[in-house]
Amino acid sequence: MPKILIVGGGYAGFYTAWKLEKWLRPGEAEVTVVDPLPYMTYQPFLPEVAAGSIEPRHSVVALRRHLKKTTVVTAKVTGIDHASKTATITPEVGEPWQFDYDVIVVTGGAVSRTFPIPGxxxxxxxxxxxxxxxxxxxxxxxxxxxxxxxxxxxxxxxxxxxxxxxxxxxxxxxxxxxxxxxxxxxxxxxxxxxxxxxxxxxxxxxxxxxxxxxxxxxxxxxxxxxxxxxxxxxxxxxxxxxxxxxxxxxxxxxxxxxxxxxGVMANPAIVRTSDLPVEERGRILTRADLRVGDEDDIVPDAWAAGDIAAVPDLTGGGVGGYCVPNAQHAVRQGKLLAKNIVAVLRGEEPKQYIHKNLGxxxxxxxxxxxxxxxxxxxxxxxxxxxxxxxxxxxxxxxxxxxxxxxxxxxxxxxxxxxxxxxxVQHPRAAFEQFAARPKPAAEVAPAAPAKAVESGSGTKGARKTPAKAVAAK
Known part of the structure; x- marks a missing residue:
């Protein structure tokens, strides 16, 4: 079976895997999602989580619970060599290993973009x-x-x-x-x-x-x-x-x-360790049909979507001609991406992503x-x-x-x-404060030097001490 590797389990990655489970026939492909977190975060809810209006665990989606036909790997992808179709997977515990794939989907999302402001x-x-x-x-x-x-x-x-x-x-x-x-x-x-x-x-x-x-x-x-x-x-x-x-x-x-x-920027830990083409803002160069490449060249078997991808906005409403990095685009791109992958596996043509902002x-x-x-x-x-x-x-x-x-x-x-x-950020603090610990070992006093025994005295046949022996010489 073709092996499909999805790098990132955020909006686009989760929806791609979720819809692939729905549309792939049994035995048609094997899907693996790699993400350092075992859940997808619904980021529009983060302000309400910060304000106590939503419980934190209610705003995340467990990957293993809802991706029942997908292999979920909790680790980082620290290298993509698409020329050889291998990815380096680095877990938090254990040694990195090479993962061979046939199709790669890069949906690594974005991270906070900061400036060198003191403090x-x-x-x-x-x-x-x-x-x-x-x-x-x-x-x-x-x-x-x-x-x-x-x-x-x-x-x-x-x-x-x-x-x-x-x-x-x-x-x-x-x-x-x-x-x-x-x-x-x-x-x-x-x-x-x-x-x-x-x-x-x-x-x-x-x-x-x-x-x-x-x-x-x-x-x-x-x-x-x-x-x-x-x-x-x-x-x-x-x-x-x-x-x-x-x-x-x-x-x-x-x-x-x-x-x-x-502001945000495309996840540099993924972009900078891959051989996929990148545009001037650090995003993976992506066509309107979500295949990696530009209008003239296509990188075979490579797809991208979400905040990490520079997807052309065919509606004309995007900034600089590209879709803005938001959840609305990432979710819809993930759904279309799954359809397009299935279409290509079956010898059909993929469709272009066209979505006018709903507001x-x-x-x-x-x-x-x-x-x-x-x-x-x-x-x-x-x-x-x-x-x-x-x-x-x-x-x-x-x-x-x-x-x-x-x-x-x-x-x-x-x-x-x-x-x-x-x-909870230091959960062992209370336990450590009152935990009993072994007492330090008592220091052993140095042994008193042995008294010299005069020649001819003491028990018959007694051995001379080194000091006595030296003195006797």
């Missing part, structure tokens, strides 16, 4: 993984606990000052969700007031959310300002050393939580949202329902859909859970 690498946290979202949530809760025990002053201000860098969809959503989360926490902390919390969003461009119209983006800024959150436009972060925020406008303040959402919808905290589709714009509560309805139904598998909607229903009646589990 960012040491102080900031991204929002690309479920672990980052959980850490943000726990940090907010832990900071509220700490601040409640402090008098008004610089240290309390630092703990309750939250900064988001990047005014795209991800940045605005997590910024607004955290503002909503912090406001809901105040009733549990009578020592703190609304004015004690400070939220700053830093955006280098002159507007936010380029996916929506200018009037809609202005409404979002005004809405956030009414909720006590400040948006800094045409402003760059120049330093974040030790949590001291310095802006290009000259403004400075301190923060204990800096969330970085200012954009953002959650801005409980009860508030923004929706844009063409010239139609909806804001407030109706847009919030549209946001939850769209993403709730877009979550793959009915099992995951049920968990998400059930969680929202529980939160409607019971409210968000406000327990911080920050200690």
């Amino acid at each position: 960012v690498a040491d102080q900031a946290i991204g929002l690309k993984t479920i672990e980052e979202a959980v850490a943000i949530r726990d940090r907010v809760l832990t900071n509220f606990d700490k601040a409640a025990n402090l008098p008004a002053g610089p240290e309390r201000d630092r703990l309750l000052t939250f900064v988001v860098v990047g005014g795209g969809f991800a940045g605005i959503e997590v910024f607004a969700e955290l503002r909503s989360f912090a406001s809901s926490l105040l009733k549990y902390y009578p020592q703190l007031s609304f004015d004690d919390t400070h939220f700053h969003l830093i955006e280098a461009m002159g507007r936010i959310m380029p996916e929506v119209s200018l009037p809609t983006s202005h409404w979002v800024i005004k809405h956030l300002a009414q909720r006590g959150a400040e948006v800094h436009l045409d402003t760059q972060l120049t330093s974040a050393v030790d949590g001291r925020i310095e802006l290009s406008t000259g403004e400075t303040f301190e923060s204990d939580l800096i969330v970085w959402t200012a 954009a919808v953002a959650g801005l905290g409980v009860g508030s949202g923004a929706f844009q589709s063409g010239k139609i714009a909806i804001t407030g509560l109706p847009a919030w329902f549209a946001h939850r309805g769209y993403h709730g139904l877009a979550m793959p598998t009915w099992e995951r859909k049920f968990r998400v909607f059930w969680g929202w229903w529980n939160n409607f009646w019971l409210g968000r859970d406000i327990v911080s589990l920050a200690a």
